[in-house]
Amino acid sequence: MYAERIKELKSSAIRDILKLTARPGMISLAGGLPAPEMFPLDALQTATAQVLSRYGSTALQYSITEGLIPLREKILKNLNGNAAHHTIDNVMITQGSQQALELLAKLFIDKGTLVFTENPSYLGALQAFRLFQARIAAIPSDEDGIRTDALREALRRQKPAFLYIMTNFQNPTGVSLSLDRRHELLEIAKEHELLIIEDDPYGELVFEGEKLPSLYSLGRGGNVVYLSTFSKTIAPGLRVAFAAASSEIIGKLTMAKQGTDLQTNTLGQYIVNEYLESGRHQEHIDLIRRTYGARRDCMLAALKKHLPGSTTWNRPRGGMFLWLAFPPGTDSKDLLLRCIEHNVAFVPGQEFFPDGSGAHTARLNFSNASLENIEEGIRRIGAVLRDTAGHAEEQPEMLL
Amino acid sequence: MYAERIKELKSSAIRDILKLTARPGMISLAGGLPAPEMFPLDALQTATAQVLSRYGSTALQYSITEGLIPLREKILKNLNGNAAHHTIDNVMITQGSQQALELLAKLFIDKGTLVFTENPSYLGALQAFRLFQARIAAIPSDEDGIRTDALREALRRQKPAFLYIMTNFQNPTGVSLSLDRRHELLEIAKEHELLIIEDDPYGELVFEGEKLPSLYSLGRGGNVVYLSTFSKTIAPGLRVAFAAASSEIIGKLTMAKQGTDLQTNTLGQYIVNEYLESGRHQEHIDLIRRTYGARRDCMLAALKKHLPGSTTWNRPRGGMFLWLAFPPGTDSKDLLLRCIEHNVAFVPGQEFFPDGSGAHTARLNFSNASLENIEEGIRRIGAVLRDTAGHAEEQPEMLL
Numbered sequence: 001m002y003a004e005r006i007k008e009l010k011s012s013a014i015r016d017i018l019k020l021t022a023r024p025g026m027i028s029l030a031g032g033l034p035a036p037e038m039f040p041l042d043a044l045q046t047a048t049a050q051v052l053s054r055y056g057s058t059a060l061q062y063s064i065t066e067g068l069i070p071l072r073e074k075i076l077k078n079l080n081g082n083a084a085h086h087t088i089d090n091v092m093i094t095q096g097s098q099q100a101l102e103l104l105a106k107l108f109i110d111k112g113t114l115v116f117t118e119n120p121s122y123l124g125a126l127q128a129f130r131l132f133q134a135r136i137a138a139i140p141s142d143e144d145g146i147r148t149d150a151l152r153e154a155l156r157r158q159k160p161a162f163l164y165i166m167t168n169f170q171n172p173t174g175v176s177l178s179l180d181r182r183h184e185l186l187e188i189a190k191e192h193e194l195l196i197i198e199d200d201p202y203g204e205l206v207f208e209g210e211k212l213p214s215l216y217s218l219g220r221g222g223n224v225v226y227l228s229t230f231s232k233t234i235a236p237g238l239r240v241a242f243a244a245a246s247s248e249i250i251g252k253l254t255m256a257k258q259g260t261d262l263q264t265n266t267l268g269q270y271i272v273n274e275y276l277e278s279g280r281h282q283e284h285i286d287l288i289r290r291t292y293g294a295r296r297d298c299m300l301a302a303l304k305k306h307l308p309g310s311t312t313w314n315r316p317r318g319g320m321f322l323w324l325a326f327p328p329g330t331d332s333k334d335l336l337l338r339c340i341e342h343n344v345a346f347v348p349g350q351e352f353f354p355d356g357s358g359a360h361t362a363r364l365n366f367s368n369a370s371l372e373n374i375e376e377g378i379r380r381i382g383a384v385l386r387d388t389a390g391h392a393e394e395q396p397e398m399l400l
Numbered sequence: 401m402y403a404e405r406i407k408e409l410k411s412s413a414i415r416d417i418l419k420l421t422a423r424p425g426m427i428s429l430a431g432g433l434p435a436p437e438m439f440p441l442d443a444l445q446t447a448t449a450q451v452l453s454r455y456g457s458t459a460l461q462y463s464i465t466e467g468l469i470p471l472r473e474k475i476l477k478n479l480n481g482n483a484a485h486h487t488i489d490n491v492m493i494t495q496g497s498q499q500a501l502e503l504l505a506k507l508f509i510d511k512g513t514l515v516f517t518e519n520p521s522y523l524g525a526l527q528a529f530r531l532f533q534a535r536i537a538a539i540p541s542d543e544d545g546i547r548t549d550a551l552r553e554a555l556r557r558q559k560p561a562f563l564y565i566m567t568n569f570q571n572p573t574g575v576s577l578s579l580d581r582r583h584e585l586l587e588i589a590k591e592h593e594l595l596i597i598e599d600d601p602y603g604e605l606v607f608e609g610e611k612l613p614s615l616y617s618l619g620r621g622g623n624v625v626y627l628s629t630f631s632k633t634i635a636p637g638l639r640v641a642f643a644a645a646s647s648e649i650i651g652k653l654t655m656a657k658q659g660t661d662l663q664t665n666t667l668g669q670y671i672v673n674e675y676l677e678s679g680r681h682q683e684h685i686d687l688i689r690r691t692y693g694a695r696r697d698c699m700l701a702a703l704k705k706h707l708p709g710s711t712t713w714n715r716p717r718g719g720m721f722l723w724l725a726f727p728p729g730t731d732s733k734d735l736l737l738r739c740i741e742h743n744v745a746f747v748p749g750q751e752f753f754p755d756g757s758g759a760h761t762a763r764l765n766f767s768n769a770s771l772e773n774i775e776e777g778i779r780r781i782g783a784v785l786r787d788t789a790g791h792a793e794e795q796p797e798m799l800l
Contacts, residue, residue: 001561001595002652003510003532009655036457044460045452052445057436060444060635095495099661106531110403111511127659131506132403161401195401235460237666239495252402255409259527261499265665266637 004111005133012123014351017336021345027377030345032171032320033368038291039235040275040284047274051267059270065258066250067093067242068266071273075242079217079226086221089247092254095264097201097229097241099257101128101164104197104225106256107249108161109134116154116163118146120352120361122171122199125164138354139163143314145170145177148184155192162195162225167215168203169319172352172363176317179212186215189223199227201241204285206318207293216244225249230272232320233285238268292320295366295374302375306382313364320367323349326385330360338388344380404511405533412523414751417736421745427777430745432571432720433768438691439635440675440684447674451667459670465658466650467493467642468666471673475642479617479626486621489647492654495664497601497629497641499657501528501564504597504625506656507649508561509534516554516563518546520752520761522571522599525564538754539563543714545570545577548584555592562595562625567615568603569719572752572763576717579612586615589623599627601641604685606718607693616644625649630672632720633685638668689718695766695774696722702775706782713764720767723749726785730760738788744780 021028051059066072072088079086094100101124109115109132117125119138129136137160140150146165165185167177177185189196198215216226221244229241243253257263275281296315299322303313310327324346326332332348339345349361366374421428451459466472472488479486494500501524509515509532517525519538529536537560540550546565565585567577577585589596598615616626621644629641643653657663675681696715699722703713710727724746726732732748739745749761766774 001508003506003508003513005510006507006652006656009652009659011655033462036461039457039460041452041456041460045449048448048452049445052441052448056441057439057635060439060441060637061436062433062631062636095661095665098659102660106403107406108401108403110405113403124659124662131656131659231462235457236462237460239661239663239665252406252409255411256406256531259409259498259524259531260502261495261639261661262524263639265495265639265668267671268665268667271667 005131008130008133012351013333014347017333017340018345018347020340025343026340026345027343027369027373027380028345029364029366029369029374029377030347031365031368033365034232034236034320035291035368038288040280043275043278043280043284044235044271047271047278051270051274055270059267061266063263063266063269065254065263067091067264068269068273071269071276072242074273074276075244079244086244087247090221090250091242091244092250092257093264093269094241094243094257095261096231096236096239097199097227098124098128099261100227100241100243101125101199102131103253103256103260104162105129105132105134106260107252108195114158114160116151116160117354118165118170119355120172120349120358121164121354122166123352125199126354129164136354141173141175143175145175145181146185148181148188151185151188155188155194159192159194162197164197164199166199168200168212169205169316169321171202172321172347172349173323174314174316174319174321175323176212182212182215182218186219186223189219194223196224197227198224201229201232202319203228204233205289205292205320207289207296209317221246233281233288234272234275238272239265240268240272289318292367295369295371296322298371298374299364299366299378302378306379308382308385311385320365322364322366324362324364326360326362328360332360332362335384335388338384339381342380342384344377346381405531408530408533412751413733414747417733417740418745418747420740425743426740426745427743427769427773427780428745429764429766429769429774429777430747431765431768433765434632434636434720435691435768438688440680443675443678443680443684444635444671447671447678451670451674455670459667461666463663463666463669465654465663467664468669468673471669471676472642474673474676475644479644486644487647490621490650491642491644492650492657493664493669494641494643494657495661496631496636496639497599497627498524498528499661500627500641500643501525501599502531503653503656503660504562505529505532505534506660507652508595514558514560516551516560517754518565518570519755520572520749520758521564521754522566523752525599526754529564536754541573541575543575545575545581546585548581548588551585551588555588555594559592559594562597564597564599566599568600568612569605569716569721571602572721572747572749573723574714574716574719574721575723576612582612582615582618586619586623589619594623596624597627598624601629601632602719603628604633605689605692605720607689607696609717621646633681633688634672634675638672639665640668640672692720692767695769695771698771698774699764699766699778702778706779708782708785711785720765722764722766724762724764726760726762728760732760732762735784735788738784739781742780742784744777746781
């Protein structure tokens with residue numbers, strides 16, 4: 001009855017577990033949500049009222065599949081720092097970045113098509129590619145992002161339809177691709193005519209150090225499809241994101257989007273456009289940076305204070321996530337179940353790894369919890385960990 | 401480089417021609433747009449302001465893939481007349497009905513999967529099914545909708561994944577499926593375990609006679625996926641539509657939507673929900689009915705007055721479209737090019753026919769033009785037709 005792809009589609013084990021986290025008293029460090037108290041609510045109320053009084057029914061009518069022209073012009077101008085040769089034909093609006101991933105899958109993936117990702121990689125991208133029955137090969141990453149030596153090695157054996165990569169503050173690890181690697185990656189892409197999908201939802205959320213140039217701008221657009229979104233800097237419920245690429249690829253994405261949902265919601269596009277015109281966007285991003293930066297610092301301090309030395313973690317320069325490695329042999333899913341009993345949740349890392357590794361890893365979100373809850377949540381995880389370690393030591397004795 | 405499905409994806413010839421219709425002075429009877437002056441703008445402004453002040457950031461945050469629960473409850477209540485055994489697990493919100501078609505294609509179509517449609521059928525559905533490389537077999541229709549005798553005949557030879565059908569005021573023909581045929585179709589579906597996708601965007605826009613019960617309600621949900629939308633009765637730019645089906649199918653659609661765009665825009669869902677709560681929806685639908693009804697009557701009168709007797713058309717009881725047959729041998733695409741020179745446009749019918757027939761047919765839209773423009777537009781088409789006929793009669797003489 002169902003198509004083949006649906007037989008492979010299964011509800012995520014993580015999602016099923018995390019349904020348990022809705023109960024009161026739960027501190028969730030699991031979600032991937034931006035903090036709702038950081039949405040520019042007043043400015044969006046003003047923008048919305050202005051849109052409806054100024055544009056009236058036009059902001060509620062069908063509009064073109066490519067997206068609102070003034071909004072695409074603003075996006076282009078922002079990209080233009082290093083891609084001045086581009087026009088609005090290089091930009092289209094999508095229904096969140098997830099839709100861009102879906103449309104790219106539609107464009108490039110037949111059943112069995114090989115694609116490369118990082119290891120670990122973003123779950124939503126893996127989902128979209130798997131829906132189109134891709135074969136996914138994951139390239140190892142380290143603290144500087146994808147390992148270009150491993151990529152070269154993999155390309156010697158086989159060529160994928162594209163490489164999917166998050167260059168800034170990756171979901172799940174929070175890791176960014178170093179500048180050297182960005183240059184090297186573009187060299188490799190040129191040599192091998194490798195198409196790169198650069199997904200950059202968190203790039204603006206940098207807390208320290210400088211914002212690194214995108215692959216798209218460094219490569220002047222060639223071989224790179226760039227994705228970003230207003231979900232993390234304005235509000236996700238508007239579902240306004242964008243893709244930038246060659247006009248040929250944007251043209252094909254537009255035809256695919258026509259048959260997919262006709263267009264992104266008109267009102268959301270008008271609201272984002274009006275809000276950007278208010279000129280308060282950069283100031284608001286700075287506020288988010290300071291707030292999320294303080295939350296990250298709080299989490300780092302709490303980890304140091306409450307977690308046993310056998311657990312390690314990284315220190316992302318921005319974004320919304322931090323990456324944890326429990327002692328090898330730990331099963332993060334089991335640990336999560338115990339943590340949920342103590343009213344704290346995180347996301348186990350394994351499902352992010354296309355190769356099935358990473359059973360002892362976890363993703364922690366610091367953007368959507370108060371400083372108090374971050375501290376208390378980490379304290380609880382620490383307590384569960386020590387408790388578990390205690391049991392683990394006791395058990396062999398009991399069994400002997 | 402591209403996936404196989406993309407090689408088959410081509411820009412519609414109609415769309416390319418209709419790009420010429422943007423110039424000033426053009427009377428377009430071609431579009432499929434609801435009249436923007438009929439959007440309940442004041443009520444939507446009020447609803448939007450209320451949503452943002454009452455729900456604040458919640459209306460701008462990520463929300464669940466299935467869609468806003470109070471909105472699904474309202475939809476269910478409206479469907480419930482004949483399907484009281486259903487719960488909100490039988491309803492999901494989609495990003496316009498086009499997305500529902502895309503998700504259903506994802507669910508049921510592998511490369512080469514056979515699907516049945518009416519002949520002619522809705523272009524957006526054909527696009528969505530073709531993107532998933534369906535084989536489309538079209539069942540003949542007449543003035544009472546799909547011919548159930550022909551459907552029986554076709555089912556004797558082969559079984560499709562589903563039958564896609566618009567039961568009310570079909571796009572493009574404006575034809576509705578008669579009540580007898582509805583019952584017979586459900587009998588056939590039961591006998592053959594045939595899944596029916598019932599697409600009903602225009603069902604509320606009935607000008608005369610009674611509103612017929614949906615297949616979904618007549619069949620108490622069994623074997624039927626029901627699609628409808630708020631695009632034609634509230635505003636399309638909000639992109640809020642819905643699917644109703646068995647909880648099993650809705651569950652699978654939800655998983656597919658998760659990887660497709662995460663969720664429909666939150667703000668649009670809240671606005672539609674708030675607007676429906678105002679209790680003014682039915683009154684507004686009645687206003688649309690009267691307005692569109694008057695525009696249909698105006699078009700019928702103009703057709704009678706201005707078009708040569710060799711051209712025939714139907715008289716839809718509702719919806720947005722009317723169907724025209726020029727004399728056999730006429731090429732509607734050629735005629736459209738001549739009409740565009742005289743600043744009037746319609747949609748040639750051929751692309752709506754999966755079997756490639758219908759070269760002499762055309763779709764006329766009466767919902768989105770003033771009475772003056774409808775009269776003048778039809779007058780111009782009549783003039784071009786007579787002019788063309790004159791040429792056609794002259795030519796043989798000249799050639800002799």
